[in-house]
Structure formats: C-alpha cells, structure tokens
Amino acid sequence: MSDNNTEEVKLDDLVKDDSIYPRKNISRKTVESYATALRAGAKFPSITYQQVRENEEIKAVIIDGLHRKLAWDKLSEEEKDEASKIKLEPWKKGILDKEESLEELRIASVKFNLQHGDRLKETDLEMQCARIVEDRSPREIRGIKKELAEQFEVTKSRISQMKEVTKKYNQKVASRDSKIYKLSCLGCTQKEISEKVDINQPNVSKNIRKFSAKLSNILEIGEDEGKSISELSDDHGIDEPILWHKKLEGKPDIERGELFFDPDEDEYPFELYNLWRFSKCDERLGTKWPGNVPGQIAVNLLYYYTEQGNLVVDPMAGGGSTVDACLVMGRKCRAYDINPPDNQVSIQKHDITKGFPTEADDADFIFLDPPYWKQKEEAYDEESNNLASLPLDEFYDACGEIFRSAFSTLKKGGHIGMIIGPTQESMKIKDHVHVLYNLLKEEFDFTNRIIVPYSTQQAQAYDVADAEKKQYMLKVYRDLLVFEKGG
Structure with a gap:
C-alpha cells in the first residue's frame, strides 16, 4: 500500500535498512575507489531509493547504490561542491508501508544489486532468500523457490541448494510436523489438523507416522548417549511435553x-x-x-x-x-x-x-x-x-x-x-x-x-x-x- 504524499529526498537523507538491503558487509575498497572517482569528476548511475513508512516515521531507504552513497559521504563539503552530483531515483512513486511491502522491497534490492557494479555475493543472496522464506510454510517455500529463481535470473536448483534456505525449510518442516503430531495426540481430526496447519489432508496421517518414528529414533539415540529429555528438546527443537508423550506411551x-x-x-x-x-x-x-x-x-x-x-x-x-x-x-x-x-x-x-x-x-x-x-x-x-x-x-x-x-x-x-x-x-x-x-x-x-x-x-x-x-x-x-x- 502506498500514498502519494512524498517528501523531497536529498542524498544526505538516504539510510541503509538492514532488514531490506541485501549486503551484509561493505567493501571499503569499493567505497574508496568510488570516492576517488567522484573527486576526479566521474559520473555515477543514479541511486535507487524508496520512501517507506514505519511506526509513523517516514524514511528514504536505499534499494541500490549504498557504496555510491558512502563514497559521497566521504567527500568534504568543498569536494561535494565540485563533484558531479549523484542523481536519486525512486523505485516506486509514493510512500510504501514497510511491513506490507517488505518482501517486494527485498526482492527489488537483490535484483538491482545483482545487475551491476560490485555484484552481490552468493552469501548475501542466500541470506536475502532465507529472509524471504522466513515466515512461510513448507508448502509456500517450495512454491516460492521457482518465483525467486525467475526474479533473480538463476536456476531453481541454485535456490534449493542454498544452505540457509534449506535450513529454514527444514526448520519449518520440523515445526509443522511437530504441530501435526501434537494436535493428533490431543485428539484433533485429520480435517481439523489440515485446516490448522498448512498441509493437504491426505498427507496428515503419513506425516504423523513419520514424525512418530522420528521421535522414537531421537529417544533411542538419546538414551544411548545418556541425554535427558530437556537436552533432546534443545538439540532437536521439539517441545518437552511432545517428547514425554512419546516416551511414556503405554x-x-x-x-x-x-x-x-x-x-x-x-x-x-x-x-x-x-x-x-x-x-x-x-x-x-x-x-x-x-x-x-x-x-x-x-x-x-x-x-x-x-x-x-x-x-x-x-x-x-x-x-x-x-x-x-x-x-x-x-x-x-x-x-x-x-x-x-x-x-x-x-x-x-x-x-x-x-x-x-x-x-x-x-x-x-x-x-x-x-x-x-x-x-x-x-x-x-x-x-x-x-x-x-x-x-x-x-x-x-x-x-x-x-x-x-x-x-x-x-x-x-x-x-x-x-x-x-x-x-x-x-x-x-x-x-x-x-x-x-x-x-x-x-x-x-x-x-x-x-x-x-x-x-x-x-x-x-x-x-x-x-x-x-x-x-x-x-x-x-x-x-x-x-x-x-x-x-
């Protein structure tokens, strides 16, 4: 959602929002070389920004061009007067609600940073993809992999092989299966479980059997290793009462x-x-x-x-x-x-x-x-x-x-x-x-x-x-x- 009550944005107003911008680390070498080029009169592409509203505050966040902005900040006031001004270009007109637009802001920032200049590192791309799948169910994660591959012009297998994305997916699967098993133990029907957890009803019983077998395996290995239920809960991210329910069966x-x-x-x-x-x-x-x-x-x-x-x-x-x-x-x-x-x-x-x-x-x-x-x-x-x-x-x-x-x-x-x-x-x-x-x-x-x-x-x-x-x-x-x- 956006509104058209935009405010005039100046270069000094731009800020880096770590929840949007995909680069974890800044290349000091790139910043220095850009600053030197600016002093020599070089012209740079526009910096892309977006005005967003967060908690009633409006700010202009950088979508692409952080190194250019940091290079400009290194210039003295006299050097700025003589250097070629870096133009600013909004990604979209108006002011976006950050919470509602967070995913598309992240995707846009990745796409820009993949295209030119100091190209986005694989680890940064992986981090941003992991952020995008963070709040999604396993089924949604499987679906969005293709969309991300198309957006970033990479193969779907490249997205699937990212360790952080795989880690998030596995965590979501474990959390989902734990919920399914818990609801089943408490007496919910397969139809109810399907409605409460994002899973097709025919797959509910299969997931319950698989998770039950997984719990048995965890408990058996844990007993051999002398681990407590509390330790197993921490190791596998499974709530203690679920482990106790399985251990105390019969x-x-x-x-x-x-x-x-x-x-x-x-x-x-x-x-x-x-x-x-x-x-x-x-x-x-x-x-x-x-x-x-x-x-x-x-x-x-x-x-x-x-x-x-x-x-x-x-x-x-x-x-x-x-x-x-x-x-x-x-x-x-x-x-x-x-x-x-x-x-x-x-x-x-x-x-x-x-x-x-x-x-x-x-x-x-x-x-x-x-x-x-x-x-x-x-x-x-x-x-x-x-x-x-x-x-x-x-x-x-x-x-x-x-x-x-x-x-x-x-x-x-x-x-x-x-x-x-x-x-x-x-x-x-x-x-x-x-x-x-x-x-x-x-x-x-x-x-x-x-x-x-x-x-x-x-x-x-x-x-x-x-x-x-x-x-x-x-x-x-x-x-x-x-x-x-x-x-």
Whole structure:
C-alpha cells in the first residue's frame, strides 16, 4: 500500500535498512575507489531509493547504490561542491508501508544489486532468500523457490541448494510436523489438523507416522548417549511435553506422575492431601502468561478425575499448561482462549462467554481458571470482552452462564474443576468462592474442595508493608472446587 504524499529526498537523507538491503558487509575498497572517482569528476548511475513508512516515521531507504552513497559521504563539503552530483531515483512513486511491502522491497534490492557494479555475493543472496522464506510454510517455500529463481535470473536448483534456505525449510518442516503430531495426540481430526496447519489432508496421517518414528529414533539415540529429555528438546527443537508423550506411551499414570516427583519433598507422585503446595509453575508445561497457574494442578486433576484417552476441555487456556499436562498424562484436549498466544496452535481463539464450541461436547473434564475478577485486570487486553473488566455482579452472572453451558458440554459422570482466589484491596476482601460455589451447586454435585496456596514470595512488598501497618492478614490461598455431573 502506498500514498502519494512524498517528501523531497536529498542524498544526505538516504539510510541503509538492514532488514531490506541485501549486503551484509561493505567493501571499503569499493567505497574508496568510488570516492576517488567522484573527486576526479566521474559520473555515477543514479541511486535507487524508496520512501517507506514505519511506526509513523517516514524514511528514504536505499534499494541500490549504498557504496555510491558512502563514497559521497566521504567527500568534504568543498569536494561535494565540485563533484558531479549523484542523481536519486525512486523505485516506486509514493510512500510504501514497510511491513506490507517488505518482501517486494527485498526482492527489488537483490535484483538491482545483482545487475551491476560490485555484484552481490552468493552469501548475501542466500541470506536475502532465507529472509524471504522466513515466515512461510513448507508448502509456500517450495512454491516460492521457482518465483525467486525467475526474479533473480538463476536456476531453481541454485535456490534449493542454498544452505540457509534449506535450513529454514527444514526448520519449518520440523515445526509443522511437530504441530501435526501434537494436535493428533490431543485428539484433533485429520480435517481439523489440515485446516490448522498448512498441509493437504491426505498427507496428515503419513506425516504423523513419520514424525512418530522420528521421535522414537531421537529417544533411542538419546538414551544411548545418556541425554535427558530437556537436552533432546534443545538439540532437536521439539517441545518437552511432545517428547514425554512419546516416551511414556503405554505407561500407567503413576509412572507419568513421577516426572513431577521430588523425592526430597514428596512422598508420592501425586498429591495425597487436599492442600496442594506448588511454589512455582513447572516450566515444562505451557508458556509464560498473565495469571498462569502451575501446570502441576492440571496434572493432579487429570490423575484423580480422568483416565487416559479422556477428553479434557480448557476454555481459558492462557499459556497452555493444561494442554501440555494432557500430553504428558495421555489425555485428549480441546483448549480455547479469548486471546491465545501466537505460538500455541493447539489453543483456538474463542470467547467462552458465548458458549462452548461443539467439538468440546461430551467432555470428561472441564477445567476453569477464570481471572480472579480485577486481580489481573491490567494484564488483559482492554478491548477484549474479558471477565476481569466486568463489574462484580456481571462477573458472577457471566460465570453462572459458563457453568450452565458447561453442564451441557460435560458428559454424565464427568467433572468440572474451577480454581479461584479472592480479590484483596488493602483490608477489603471479595472472597468469590462462596458465590461461585452456590452457582456451581445449581448445576452439579459437589465433590471436593482443595486449597492451593500462593507462595508468600508472590506478595508485593507494598502489600506486606500495608498489612503490617494496618494490622490485617494477606490472603495467599486459592480454592480449587471440583463438581460432578450427576444423573
């Protein structure tokens, strides 16, 4: 997209944009020889530039002629007055939006730099091609190789043989296949996987088999080399929960729970009492996200209230800790969030206040981790229809609607778990659990109440100081309520 409100551009205004210009290194020898030629009165071809808009700033970026520009900069003011001026020529009229036009700017810059003067090096051409394929799927990369070959007037095999392009392609293939395998493990159909990941539906099952065999090979070699799952994850760029899912195939829950067992602190792989102390989130489960609860909570809920192969639904999935817990524990999972992370293909964008999606029907377990009313209000998107921004009565009403919708989604004998903490503002406390317990009781049969304390280290220093000064206690617990859908 462009506009015609161009500004007058002078030679001194031109800048090199490293994300567009293809040359990694500058030839000082070329710059010096060009400067000498300019002093001698030599005339040079025009410098090609383009005005672009980036973050409301307009700048003139060099498309071709960086060495000429740098040579001109080396001249003194007196020498510039006597030298032949280098003309400037815009690549396109108007001002282009940099983000929208980045790929065509890169291609244009390569084409110019391949044609004359100090010709573009093979390593620079390779780097620019790798940039162009960076955000493309494997199928798109295969398609654009021919286009790049035609644009740069080289053979397609030359593009295909570039190490950086091959590296990017292989990384994309590995990432795609990892996503396909993960979605399959979580219970997505081949049609759904095809829609979520850029791959033809008939190829889904083949990719799953190949990736499964690849995982087996990685684990076997890793065991021979004495490598941990964490090391294998780093070596191959595969998320730990996916490797654990494969390694634990056919294993009972008790062995899966040992993954989170600390013999110095725990007497059993799972929590034996209704006081669950987790000092921090297990970094292997999910990504950092506002209001994340430890993934170990989901692991224990799955152990006590589901079986392997059961369907778990998390409509407020956040950073995906429940998803990863399901992978490790061998459960299927449907996960949603009003604003899911970009890197979580297994979490679908959905506003749960509008009801549960149909693919979540007949769930064996539903896990609800709503915002604790205004406690994390600043961490959520203000424009989203999120529960944290609602007045208290509307917050309770919205939760009630979610519970009623959950009743229709949950199968008979299934369970729903909800974790909630109080909202505390100095000495004023809103302990939401009492209201939400009664709302849940309207639909479900009460099963259990579990106390999940925060770490005292999570209390802010100013809250501690205020509590000491005014003589009141800080609430450092959350309630985890579990209900069953009866007959």
